[in-house]
Amino acid sequence: xxxxxxxxxxxxxxxxxxxxxxxxxxxxxxxxxxxxxxxxxxxxxxxxxxxxxxxxxxxxxxxxxxxxxxxxxxxxxxxxxxxxxxxxxxxxxxxxxxxxxxxxxxxxxxxxxxxxxxxxxxxxxx
Amino acid sequence: xxxxxxxxxxxxxxxxxxxxxxxxxxxxxxxxxxxxxxxxxxxxxxxxxxxxxxxxxxxxxxxxxxxxxxxxxxxxxxxxxxxxxxxxxxxxxxxxxxxxxxxxxxxxxxxxxxxxxxxxxxxxxxxxxxxxxxxxxxxxxxxxxxxxxxxxxxxxxxxxxxxxxxxxxxxxxxxxxxxxxxxxxxxxxxxxxxxxxxxxxxxxxxxxxxxxxxxxxxxxxxxxxxxxxxxxxxxxxxxxxxxxxxxxxxxxxxxxxxxxxxxxxxxxxxxxxxxxxxxxxxxxxxxxxxxxxxxxxxxxxxxxxxxxxxxxxxxxxxxxxxxxxxxxxxxxxxxxxxxxxxxxxxxxxxxxxxxxxxxxxxxx
Numbered sequence: 001x002x003x004x005x006x007x008x009x010x011x012x013x014x015x016x017x018x019x020x021x022x023x024x025x026x027x028x029x030x031x032x033x034x035x036x037x038x039x040x041x042x043x044x045x046x047x048x049x050x051x052x053x054x055x056x057x058x059x060x061x062x063x064x065x066x067x068x069x070x071x072x073x074x075x076x077x078x079x080x081x082x083x084x085x086x087x088x089x090x091x092x093x094x095x096x097x098x099x100x101x102x103x104x105x106x107x108x109x110x111x112x113x114x115x116x117x118x119x120x121x122x123x124x125x126x
Numbered sequence: 127x128x129x130x131x132x133x134x135x136x137x138x139x140x141x142x143x144x145x146x147x148x149x150x151x152x153x154x155x156x157x158x159x160x161x162x163x164x165x166x167x168x169x170x171x172x173x174x175x176x177x178x179x180x181x182x183x184x185x186x187x188x189x190x191x192x193x194x195x196x197x198x199x200x201x202x203x204x205x206x207x208x209x210x211x212x213x214x215x216x217x218x219x220x221x222x223x224x225x226x227x228x229x230x231x232x233x234x235x236x237x238x239x240x241x242x243x244x245x246x247x248x249x250x251x252x253x254x255x256x257x258x259x260x261x262x263x264x265x266x267x268x269x270x271x272x273x274x275x276x277x278x279x280x281x282x283x284x285x286x287x288x289x290x291x292x293x294x295x296x297x298x299x300x301x302x303x304x305x306x307x308x309x310x311x312x313x314x315x316x317x318x319x320x321x322x323x324x325x326x327x328x329x330x331x332x333x334x335x336x337x338x339x340x341x342x343x344x345x346x347x348x349x350x351x352x353x354x355x356x357x358x359x360x361x362x363x364x365x366x367x368x369x370x371x372x373x374x375x376x377x378x379x380x381x382x383x384x385x386x387x388x389x390x391x392x393x394x395x396x397x398x399x400x401x402x403x404x405x406x407x408x409x410x411x412x413x414x415x416x417x418x419x420x421x422x423x424x425x426x427x428x429x430x431x432x433x434x435x436x437x438x439x440x441x442x443x444x445x446x447x448x449x450x451x452x453x454x455x456x457x458x459x460x461x462x463x464x465x466x467x468x469x470x471x472x473x474x475x476x477x478x479x480x481x482x483x484x485x486x487x488x489x490x
Contacts, residue, residue, distance in 0.1 A: 033156060033161055033347070034161050036416075036441035036448075037416050037417070039470075057418050057441070058161075059162065059348075059441055059443070060155070060161070060347055060440075062418065081416075
């Protein structure tokens with residue numbers, strides 16, 4: 001069974017065993033607009049919680065994507081590099097950014113659940 | 127200072143605009159379609175832009191006005207016909223660009239469209255050069271609406287008779303629902319199109335007509351991607367007070383007779399640059415792959431020598447690739463020259479490119 005949580009920086013994390021899949025939320029893609037460039041981390045790279053792990057660019061600006069969780073990158077999603085617009089069309093499934101082997105499950109537990117995130121996103125429209 | 131709104135603010139809101147402050151105005155950056163779709167619909171059909179934040183400046187006066195303005199504007203105003211427009215600049219004493227503008231001769235003087243962020247400073251600068259018998263004012267009774275794209279002429283002609291007869295960079299008075307308005311055939315997208323001063327009491331009807339004819343609203347976001355693909359400069363980014371028109375690769379916008387005979391601010395510097403070259407020049411740049419080089423990105427030679435800076439860069443939806451402009455050492459400015467761009471600490475390959483990136487389709 002997988003569980004999905006959300007960060008205040010508008011990333012989602014889905015945990016399967018000790019592998020977490022990370023992407024940006026639909027709300028984040030709506031704020032960004034048309035996504036035209038994505039940079040994903042290389043496999044094997046070690047990342048800390050809340051550190052910059054990927055880059056997403058819209059026609060307007062570049063934004064960092066942070067890892068809401070510490071661990072080692074196991075895979076980056078090459079299909080979004082080839083077709084960045086797929087992050088807009090399918091942000092919370094096919095548009096995932098990277099997978100990460102987590103170190104500390106309590107980091108995952110401390111993230112927001114779906115209803116808390118939706119409330120948070122609504123209050124932080126801009 | 128209070129943020130200003132254009133007469134169309136409510137209409138923008140109803141069209142799903144996302145607003146951002148721009149030059150003291152709350153302006154639509156994009157609408158519900160998003161920048162890429164707005165860009166493409168302008169190139170393939172037509173789009174409208176509310177550019178009422180720009181300064182619509184009028185100066186009236188006799189023939190002494192030509193002479194007064196020629197001191198600060200290097201266009202051949204004496205030979206500008208009534209209703210003819212030119213792209214030009216306001217220059218400071220060093221030849222630096224205070225603003226870029228479109229100047230049109232009208233019956234009693236000139237009509238100048240100025241950048242929103244510069245207009246107050248421009249007016250100070252212009253008025254210093256005028257005499258007491260020259261009258262000037264900034265018009266706020268009309269909205270400025272740009273209608274751009276291959277279908278714009280056909281669509282406008284149905285409602286504004288004879289507007290399709292206008293030649294590129296000419297203007298005239300027309301009638302819309304019994305009200306007189308002034309339109310020029312010009313724009314900032316690389317497409318055929320018009321910029322129309324619509325009286326504020328008619329602007330809602332005008333927009334309604336455009337929407338009924340499937341002309342999409344286009345925000346400042348797509349205005350930027352469109353102008354960059356067309357190789358056009360954005361003041362405050364590609365141009366500023368420390369850059370002169372020769373460095374900006376805009377020699378063509380200084381009238382030939384004026385280049386030779388001078389008599390305008392900064393002519394000595396400009397003449398020297400024309401004869402001896404400049405230490406930097408504006409060029410088009412095409413990054414390899416998908417990397418986007420934003421404003422401020424450093425440019426390097428293939429030997430890793432720093433040779434310049436990007437001043438505008440984004441993803442070009444019609445080119446379907448990243449596009450950029452910047453200033454580089456002229457030694458490296460040959461079209462096709464290999465250069466490198468430093469983005470997030472890594473150097474990426476790029477080439478100097480001809481401009482525009484996207485072929486224009488102006489109606490001559």
